[in-house]
Amino acid sequence: xxxxxxxxxxxxxxxxxxxxxxxxxxxxxxxxxxxxxxxxxxxxxxxxxxxxxxxxxxxxxxxxxxxxxxxxxxxxxxxxxxxxxxxxxxxxxxxxxxxxxxxxxxxxxxxxxxxxxxxxxxxxxxxxxxxxxxxxxxxxxxxxxxxxxxxxxxxxxxxxxxxxxxxxxxxxxxxxxxxxxxxxxxxxxxxxxxxxxxxxxxxxxxxxxxxxxxxxxxxxxxxxxxxxxxxxxxxxxxxxxxxxxxxxxxxxxxxxxxxxxxxxxxxxxxxxxxxxxxxxxxxxxxxxxxxxxxxxxxxxxxxxxxxxxxxxxxxxxxxxxxxxxxxxxxxxxxxxxx
Amino acid sequence: xxxxxxxxxxxxxxxxxxxxxxxxxxxxxxxxxxxxxxxxxxxxxxxxxxxxxxxxxxxxxxxxxxxxxxxxxxxxxxxxxxxxxxxxxxxxxxxxxxxxxxxxxxxxxxxxxxxxxxxxxxxxxxxxxxxxxxxxxxxxxxxxxxxxxxxxxxxxxxxxxxxxxxxxxxxxxxxxxxxxxxxxxxxxxxxxxxxxxxxxxxxxxxxxxxxxxxxxxxxxxxxxxxxxxxxxxxxxxxxxxxxxxxxxxxxxxxxxxxxxxxxxxxxxxxxxxxxxxxxxxxxxxxxxxxxxxxxxxxxxxxxxxxxxxxxxxxxxxxxxxxxxxxxxxxxxxxxxxxxxxxxxxxxxxxxxxxxxxxxxxxxxxxxxxxxxxxxxxxxxxxxxxxxxxxxxxxxxxxxxxxxxxxxxxxxxxxxx
Ligand SMILES: N[C@@H](CCC(=O)N[C@@H](CS)C(=O)NCC(=O)O)C(=O)O
Numbered sequence: 001x002x003x004x005x006x007x008x009x010x011x012x013x014x015x016x017x018x019x020x021x022x023x024x025x026x027x028x029x030x031x032x033x034x035x036x037x038x039x040x041x042x043x044x045x046x047x048x049x050x051x052x053x054x055x056x057x058x059x060x061x062x063x064x065x066x067x068x069x070x071x072x073x074x075x076x077x078x079x080x081x082x083x084x085x086x087x088x089x090x091x092x093x094x095x096x097x098x099x100x101x102x103x104x105x106x107x108x109x110x111x112x113x114x115x116x117x118x119x120x121x122x123x124x125x126x127x128x129x130x131x132x133x134x135x136x137x138x139x140x141x142x143x144x145x146x147x148x149x150x151x152x153x154x155x156x157x158x159x160x161x162x163x164x165x166x167x168x169x170x171x172x173x174x175x176x177x178x179x180x181x182x183x184x185x186x187x188x189x190x191x192x193x194x195x196x197x198x199x200x201x202x203x204x205x206x207x208x209x210x211x212x213x214x215x216x217x218x219x220x221x222x223x224x225x226x227x228x229x230x231x232x233x234x235x236x237x238x239x240x241x242x243x244x245x246x247x248x249x250x251x252x253x254x255x256x257x258x259x260x261x262x263x264x265x266x267x268x269x270x271x272x273x274x275x276x277x278x279x280x281x282x283x284x285x286x287x288x289x290x291x292x293x294x295x296x297x298x299x300x301x302x303x304x305x306x307x308x309x310x311x312x313x314x315x316x317x318x319x320x321x322x323x324x325x326x327x328x329x330x331x332x333x334x335x336x337x338x
Numbered sequence: 339x340x341x342x343x344x345x346x347x348x349x350x351x352x353x354x355x356x357x358x359x360x361x362x363x364x365x366x367x368x369x370x371x372x373x374x375x376x377x378x379x380x381x382x383x384x385x386x387x388x389x390x391x392x393x394x395x396x397x398x399x400x401x402x403x404x405x406x407x408x409x410x411x412x413x414x415x416x417x418x419x420x421x422x423x424x425x426x427x428x429x430x431x432x433x434x435x436x437x438x439x440x441x442x443x444x445x446x447x448x449x450x451x452x453x454x455x456x457x458x459x460x461x462x463x464x465x466x467x468x469x470x471x472x473x474x475x476x477x478x479x480x481x482x483x484x485x486x487x488x489x490x491x492x493x494x495x496x497x498x499x500x501x502x503x504x505x506x507x508x509x510x511x512x513x514x515x516x517x518x519x520x521x522x523x524x525x526x527x528x529x530x531x532x533x534x535x536x537x538x539x540x541x542x543x544x545x546x547x548x549x550x551x552x553x554x555x556x557x558x559x560x561x562x563x564x565x566x567x568x569x570x571x572x573x574x575x576x577x578x579x580x581x582x583x584x585x586x587x588x589x590x591x592x593x594x595x596x597x598x599x600x601x602x603x604x605x606x607x608x609x610x611x612x613x614x615x616x617x618x619x620x621x622x623x624x625x626x627x628x629x630x631x632x633x634x635x636x637x638x639x640x641x642x643x644x645x646x647x648x649x650x651x652x653x654x655x656x657x658x659x660x661x662x663x664x665x666x667x668x669x670x671x672x673x674x675x676x677x678x679x680x681x682x683x684x685x686x687x688x689x690x691x692x693x694x695x696x697x698x699x700x701x702x703x704x705x706x707x708x709x710x711x712x713x714x715x716x717x718x719x720x721x722x723x724x725x726x727x728x729x730x731x732x733x734x735x736x737x738x739x740x741x742x743x744x745x746x747x748x749x750x751x752x753x754x
Contacts, residue, residue: 083715084715088720107717107718111717113392113718142609143611144609144610144611145610145611150698150715151715151716155407158408159407159408163417163419170611172518173410173701173703173707173712175701182490183490186491187497187517188490188517189518230393231393
């Protein structure tokens with residue numbers, strides 16, 4: 001009888017342990033760092049620098065959230081994920097947040113049960129070929145061998161595009177960008193296709209970037225953004241508004257240079273609310289009121305992050321294009337802080 | 339008078355469950371069973387609870403949905419409009435193809451290397467030792483990557499075959515080795531009998547007919563040999579059979595091939611790639627060679643052990659009877675060695691089959707890459723896809739075990 005009770009209790013305890021799930025915010029605080037999923041390496045988006053510190057446009061999102069939540073942009077554990085492992089890592093709880101060139105799609109949002117916190121890069125799928133191939137349009141790619149990363153929207157778009165245009169191709173499935181680059185440079189595929197930003201970034205690391213061209217066709221919409229698990233709205237709000245804070249900061253002219261001065265108070269109530277001078281916004285999701293100030297100080301506002309990681313002054317050289325503020329003819333539009 | 343006391347009445351005290359050897363093993367088993375069931379229940383319940391918190395359900399309807407992705411190596415008809423279930427089938431067939439090819443090549447390599455390692459020739463024996471030790475002691479995945487890298491990095495691109503002064507040339511004008519794979523001539527039939535629709539896939543009637551004719555020829559040849567043996571036993575003179583046997587095996591298929599209008603379709607450079615012929619992709623070749631050569635090293639050791647286990651006296655006795663070394667090997671040593679070699683060979687075949695799941699490393703689209711890779715990822719059905727995949731591998735492995743055990747029973751020692 002004793003045995004029965006003992007094992008009964010053990011089982012019940014085990015079950016209970018599996019069920020209780022604290023809010024992500026509490027987990028992150030208790031752990032003292034943010035577990036952030038990034039790509040295995042894509043120059044400008046997420047790649048370790050010479051000192052082994054992760055840097056990049058996607059990494060900056062992780063750092064901003066860590067700064068907002070924990071006050072320390074360096075309190076991040078980066079978990080490199082491939083196109084195939086990223087969603088399992090997020091839904092299993094291994095990471096708190098995924099910032100990995102991930103396209104916001106219906107099925108990922110609804111069926112895979114993720115919440116996209118917004119968009120940090122409006123992109124589209126492109127093709128890269130070597131100049132000596134003599135191809136100037138994607139319509140000329142009938143019969144080509146194409147490198148694609150598996151588990152991405154890329155492989156689905158590619159299948160649809162070639163089917164719609166009555167062309168055939170030979171897919172070479174690949175796990176990471178590094179492998180794709182190696183196969184492409186070895187000539188094992190004629191074409192490399194992925195998000196145009198990823199192509200630009202990959203090309204920038206070539207020894208001879210001038211010998212490779214991006215074809216003019218952009219065959220899909222790839223809105224890329226950070227995402228979290230369904231079911232924790234507070235955490236989703238934190239990530240979403242941290243991203244908005246970076247975007248709004250650029251719109252209102254808050255930079256890493258002038259932020260300390262502006263945080264002493266301005267005539268603009270929106271800036272005051274954003275920087276925690278008034279309004280007490282932070283408390284509404286259990287953060288300190290200067291959360292946004294800390295997030296912006298981590299790496300600057302959206303524009304500063306863009307130009308230092310992937311912008312025109314970097315080797316990757318991406319123009320703002322769709323990713324300009326709405327006031328500049330782009331699509332970036334932060335919701336009001338009020 | 340002494341009274342004989344009654345035999346003590348067996349009393350049962352709970353402490354006997356632990357201290358009495360009669361009950362102890364039972365107690366331990368019950369406890370272990372409970373622990374096991376509690377563990378299993380905990381895991382299952384955990385999975386159910388977690389699925390619920392994530393708002394996910396458990397169902398396999400995704401197998402009927404459109405897959406949306408393309409697969410390069412297809413043994414059956416498939417395109418991006420096919421279902422995930424169909425993609426599973428394509429992946430499964432690719433897994434089986436690779437496993438069968440690798441088991442066959444590994445056995446050939448293993449037997450040759452195993453026998454040669456026992457060779458009297460010092461150099462040959464040492465070379466085989468080097469082969470066995472290097473391949474056995476480096477992980478499979480590394481060999482797969484090495485063979486993959488050799489194929490993509492050091493072979494010429496298709497473009498190198500083009501132009502007036504091509505830097506690469508096809509072997510005999512028939513085989514093209516490129517950094518995208520090897521293109522070999524494809525057998526074609528001008529007067530094909532068409533395909534047989536098996537519901538799930540099509541099977542070429544030409545190949546079926548060819549196989550039937552070939553098997554019939556082999557049976558006829560066996561009859562001839564048995565007849566010759568009977569004549570030899572009765573009269574002491576063995577009738578000449580070799581040309582009859584050869585004719586029975588070769589002539590009917592040859593006639594059938596001619597009737598079907600057999601010809602070879604050579605690969606040709608067209609556009610970006612070669613077209614025509616059979617395309618053995620880099621991924622297949624890398625996996626095939628790596629798995630075969632790696633596992634061949636283990637099989638070589640099994641073969642060596644098997645041969646060495648047959649006592650030296652057997653060889654000497656055979657020699658004393660006047661048998662030549664080749665005959666001794668074939669008729670005396672190998673049949674006995676087989677009994678020792680086959681059981682470990684089963685596990686090597688199982689290893690190969692399971693190791694095929696490393697295929698994603700070089701982008702070979704096996705079951706793991708289709709169902710357990712792209713499908714899992716695009717549908718987010720981790721649990722379902724993983725369980726299904728485990729089940730399929732389990733079934734394949736059990737089938738291989740079964741087949742090999744049957745064979746083992748056939749060659750095993752018949753005790754009378
Ligand atoms: N946006 C697509 C593709 C994402 C993707 O895999 N991007 C590549 C190139 S832009 C990447 O980040 N690779 C880095 C890596 O291999 O870890 C998706 O969400 O499915």
